[in-house]
Amino acid sequence: MAASGKRDGPPQAGGDAAASPLGLCLFGVYVLLYAGFMALVLVRPDLLALRPFGGVNLAIVYGMGLIASAFVLAVTYMLLRSGR
Template identity: 45%
Template sequence: MNKSSPEPKIPADIDAVRSYNAHMGLWLFAFYLIAYVGFVVLAATSPEIMGRPAWGGVNVAILYGFGLILGAFVVSIVYMLLCRTPRSTS
């Protein structure tokens, strides 16, 4: 039994929504990538800076690393808010 089902109706503006979501994702990824590259470059070129105590006796490397983790979480929330589907008011 090979019944072909009709294709689901896709809104005409779905390509625009996908394009916008991809665009926002790439910009946020680029922002986070810059922060991560900064961490790697600082760790590779200035290990003495990364080893300095910064706040509460915790060194810069640990604070920067936790900042990157927190930053990834914040970027994901921003992406979710920017790319949510608007609800119609009618």
């Protein structure tokens, strides 16, 4: 895990400059989740005060869920890409 200075030439640009279709699909999933949250905040904020999960309101559950889902989607992407 070290930054070695063995190579003196510049790092080379190269490889596939297109985003992966799988990544774009997962991106779409997250955009839907994020847009759903934003819609609730902007249009029906009263729903975010509901407390369906262990006394914690929907605003916190959805917010933390968005953070968790970003991680889950990222790991899914990494695993699926590694498997190809």
